Amino acid sequence: MPKLDSPSHPSSWNPHAQPHPHPHPHPQDHDHDHDHDESDTVSQLQLPPFYSPRPIPVSRAISELDLNSLSSTQSHTTMASPLKSTTATSQFQSELETDTSLPGLVSPAFTPPSTPGASTQRIPQPIVVDSTVPNGGCGQKKPKLLEELPEVNCVVRARIPTTIGGTEMFLHLYQNSEDSKEHLAIVFGNGIRSTSLDRPREGETDMDRLIRGAYTGRLYPGRTSSRAPENEDGESPSGKVIAQKAEEPVLVRIHSECYTGETVWSARCDCGEQLDEAARLMSLPGSGGGVIIYLRQEGRGIGLGEKLKAYNLQDLGSDTVEANLLLRHPADARSYGLATAMLRDLGQVDIQLLTNNPDKVRAVEGPNREIVVRERVPMIPLAWRGKTGGIRSQEVGGYLKTKIEKMGHMLQMEEVSESLQSTQI
Numbered sequence: 463m464p465k466l467d468s469p470s471h472p473s474s475w476n477p478h479a480q481p482h483p484h485p486h487p488h489p490q491d492h493d494h495d496h497d498h499d500e501s502d503t504v505s506q507l508q509l510p511p512f513y514s515p516r517p518i519p520v521s522r523a524i525s526e527l528d529l530n531s532l533s534s535t536q537s538h539t540t541m542a543s544p545l546k547s548t549t550a551t552s553q554f555q556s557e558l559e560t561d562t563s564l565p566g567l568v569s570p571a572f573t574p575p576s577t578p579g580a581s582t583q584r585i586p587q588p589i590v591v592d593s594t595v596p597n598g599g600c601g602q603k604k605p606k607l608l609e610e611l612p613e614v615n616c617v618v619r620a621r622i623p624t625t626i627g628g629t630e631m632f633l634h635l636y637q638n639s640e641d642s643k644e645h646l647a648i649v650f651g652n653g654i655r656s657t658s659l660d661r662p663r664e665g666e667t668d669m670d671r672l673i674r675g676a677y678t679g680r681l682y683p684g685r686t687s688s689r690a691p692e693n694e695d696g697e698s699p700s701g702k703v704i705a706q707k708a709e710e711p712v713l714v715r716i717h718s719e720c721y722t723g724e725t726v727w728s729a730r731c732d733c734g735e736q737l738d739e740a741a742r743l744m745s746l747p748g749s750g751g752g753v754i755i756y757l758r759q760e761g762r763g764i765g766l767g768e769k770l771k772a773y774n775l776q777d778l779g780s781d782t783v784e785a786n787l788l789l790r791h792p793a794d795a796r797s798y799g800l801a802t803a804m805l806r807d808l809g810q811v812d813i814q815l816l817t818n819n820p821d822k823v824r825a826v827e828g829p830n831r832e833i834v835v836r837e838r839v840p841m842i843p844l845a846w847r848g849k850t851g852g853i854r855s856q857e858v859g860g861y862l863k864t865k866i867e868k869m870g871h872m873l874q875m876e877e878v879s880e881s882l883q884s885t886q887i
């Protein structure tokens with residue numbers, strides 16, 4: 463039975479407490495997939511005193527960063543040669559191929575942002591990764607994983623026509639053996655099915671199956687059978703369904719909930735933009751579709767309330783990692799075992815992962831490499847690519863800088879520097 467959530471943080475603080483070297487994890491995350499060595503991180507940090515964070519405004523703190531001293535060659539991707547993606551869509555592929563100045567594999571160089579009219583419409587090139595070898599393009603850290611994957615069960619799915627060029631997706635809602643949250647799989651493509659959803663339930667009727675989404679083909683008024691007629695082609699009169707490409711790794715994004723970035727227009731992070739961009743790529747004609755695993759681990763697993771406290775600490779001068787530690791949480795309290803189990807349930811074992819986070823690559827592969835990440839597609843902020851609609855703020859610049867410097871995210875630092883310098887609040 464799913465366990466109920468319980469507060470993960472003591473209600474009272476010890477004003478003399480230092481950031482805890484082994485902070486109490488989020489209840490969902492007791493498998494400690496994520497192996498940040500917090501004690502190391504804490505000892506390396508020049509943390510402000512608990513009750514007296516740096517008494518300077520965050521905007522000034524960021525503008526005072528020594529941007530020139532930042533390494534522009536930081537790289538975690540050291541595979542020997544760029545391999546052309548086997549999975550990119552025809553449009554995706556042609557965008558890549560026409561871009562003759564595409565970045566190299568090791569440290570992709572991107573168009574400096576913020577030059578009006580200089581938009582190149584580039585999209586990031588997939589990078590081959592291999593977690594079984596050192597320097598395989600996904601960091602060195604071995605995540606601590608549960609020995610067995612959690613159980614997951616897709617209880618319902620429904621067709622959702624989207625605002626993204628009329629493309630349709632199927633929203634799958636899961637229950638699991640680890641927590642009581644409603645984790646989701648957003649599936650673009652008509653060939654991807656959930657094994658647990660399709661499994662017959664004792665005593666259910668065809669109408670029960672139709673209502674919980676365990677049908678083939680399409681629903682229409684008056685339909686009574688959960689099995690589609692043989693000749694049904696899966697097209698709807700109003701929507702576009704992306705056809706999955708057989709035998710090719712599907713594009714996957716594992717996304718953690720961010721109420722602030724996805725719902726209330728926060729410019730503190732790039733979460734909303736990343737979700738939109740993942741959906742856009744999976745909606746491209748010929749893309750083969752894709753899966754967004756949407757995990758309810760708000761605030762890197764510490765919950766919304768604690769994240770809001772962390773934002774106040776950030777306004778008082780801490781960065782995103784320091785703020786978590788000051789609140790006695792890990793820098794990152796997330797795990798990805800549920801994502802691994804959900805992807806397996808959806809029949810996706812070879813994947814192309816949209817991420818900059820090296821720990822995600824290793825963690826989603828699971829304790830016995832139940833999933834294999836074949837390629838990583840970097841998530842380059844739109845603003846850095848000269849695209850419109852990208853998030854520009856001092857806060858997001860500082861946030862990305864910290865993710866690169868302290869969390870090992872595979873983005874180039876010089877781009878953050880340029881982005882920060884050109885920021886208009």
Ligand SMILES: Nc1nc2c(ncn2[C@@H]2O[C@H](COP(=O)(O)OP(=O)(O)OP(=O)(O)O)[C@@H](O)[C@H]2O)c(=O)[nH]1
Nearest residue numbers: 717718719720731759760761762772782817818819
């Ligand atoms: N604690 C904390 N969480 C934050 C902050 N800003 C964003 N988040 C959370 O960070 C998470 C971002 O998750 P993702 O975008 O899936 O992943 P990521 O680790 O950034 O890696 P990518 O795959 O490269 O995007 C979400 O759960 C956000 O709510 C912050 O300042 N503090």
